[in-house]
Amino acid sequence: MLPRSSILMRLSMNCRMAFRRQLSPKLSRTTRNRCLHHPLFPARTSPNLNRCPNSLAQRLPNPSLMPAEAPVSNPWAGAATHCASSFLETTTTWNYRPILQRQQRRQCNCLPAQDEQPPDPPSPHSRASSVVMEDEVAPDPPTMQPSPPRPVEPESSAQTRNSTPSAQRPSELYDIKGHVGEGTFGKVYKAENLVTGGFVALKRIRMESEKEGFPVTAMREIKLLQSLRHENVVRLFEMMVSNGSVSMVFEYMEHDLTGILSQTQFAFTEAHLKSLCRQMLAGLAYLHHKGVIHRDIKGSNILVNNRGQLKLADFGLARFYQKRRRTDYTNRVITQWYRPPELLLGATVYGPEVDMWSAGCIMLELFTKKPVFQGNDEIHQLDTIYKIIGTPTVDRWPDMVNLPWYELVKPREDIPNRFRDMFKKWMSVPALDLAEQLLCYDPETRITATQALETPYFTQEAPAAEAPTGLATLSAEWHELDTKRAKKKKKD
Missing domain, CATH: 1.10.510.10 (Transferase(Phosphotransferase) domain 1)
Structure with a gap:
């Protein structure tokens, strides 16, 4: 029988792998069950992703819903708690990238080499048309990469330290104050955080076809923004997914x-x-x-x-x-x-x-x-x-x-x-x-x-x-x- 320290170390490593792989079915059944039944994790759906965007939020652990201190009821819980807390502290706020990539692959197998045929040339005041063709798409950035230095957060955004998609409705967290603009693929609203009183820009993504699930164009924008951190590039705080509606929460600029x-x-x-x-x-x-x-x-x-x-x-x-x-x-x-x-x-x-x-x-x-x-x-x-x-x-x-x-x-x-x-x-x-x-x-x-x-x-x-x-x-x-x-x- 292995000494208790070796068992705890092995469990800690397995739990860390479970976090990083988002409970991939490739993990052993024993390890997966230990993580799934641990009080740190909310209820989850089947490992198979549905095409409905709600499954994205259901499968992701929401740190805001996790208890501050998980009760330790068995010899394994202490190691799992320590592993979970250390992993959440060391990973970047973009800890849902693997799930986004898997959902994208299940929806369209891979990024399309060619986009849909665009409409007629846009008028000077209109939005640029969608992509006509891209015979080759540059490779995506690595899935796991060192965390960039965390920039100083604006006063109005102290509440948004984690960018994990939330299953809560935007109306439950934000009070929309007005329509301030339109992005390439959605309308932008000024909204007040009902908890902190700070303002954010809430971009509601147009769901071109709900049957196809999360829009590939929006997926590309999210994947790109997750790799950018600069004082002259707008910051994406979090995603909100509920009832087929997807919202992106940005820092607010007047x-x-x-x-x-x-x-x-x-x-x-x-x-x-x-x-x-x-x-x-x-x-x-x-x-x-x-x-x-x-x-x-x-x-x-x-x-x-x-x-x-x-x-x-x-x-x-x-x-x-x-x-x-x-x-x-x-x-x-x-x-x-x-x-x-x-x-x-x-x-x-x-x-x-x-x-x-x-x-x-x-x-x-x-x-x-x-x-x-x-x-x-x-x-x-x-x-x-x-x-x-x-x-x-x-x-x-x-x-x-x-x-x-x-x-x-x-x-x-x-x-x-x-x-x-x-x-x-x-x-x-x-x-x-x-x-x-x-x-x-x-x-x-x-x-x-x-x-x-x-x-x-x-x-x-x-x-x-x-x-x-x-x-x-x-x-x-x-x-x-x-x-x-x-x-x-x-x-x-």
């Missing part, structure tokens, strides 16, 4: 860039604009370093709080990419006014440089307070770009002639570059230099986010970047949706 640029109560200084631009580029540099393309950078997807902190949001169209091998993607991404010319000419092999063009558009918008390239359709969008930065030439963009739609939409006349003449009244020379490098026609020579942060505009030119903390004095919160409502009310 404004978005489109909203604050349209208001007249607070005037931005050059230092404020430089700070917003720097934070945007810092967030993009982090995403691209992590192998992520955002693919929908625009004003309404750039959030700003009252402390002047900027964060990138809405990762519904984002994808992992392979840095050493380019992959075919759809070119029907990025809202039209912020879409780079290579996508307008039919390119399907691209990388993070598409985000940098969008960043250049945002930089100009910061200074002019309105979108610069406002095309009515894709052909008119190209004409609008040509009229400002001139028509591209083979010298400036050698691979242009190889793009699929070049012969159909190539410029019929040479248009000179009027960029500096148009924007010199708003921007300094270093700022113009950076904007020109961001809006470079050739994606291969377009500046990266990391390089942009090292340009003289940020490192040498005065004034230094200063966060617009004065936004806290605004009498209201400003989002793109509020701006649209105000314009509609003014017309009526």
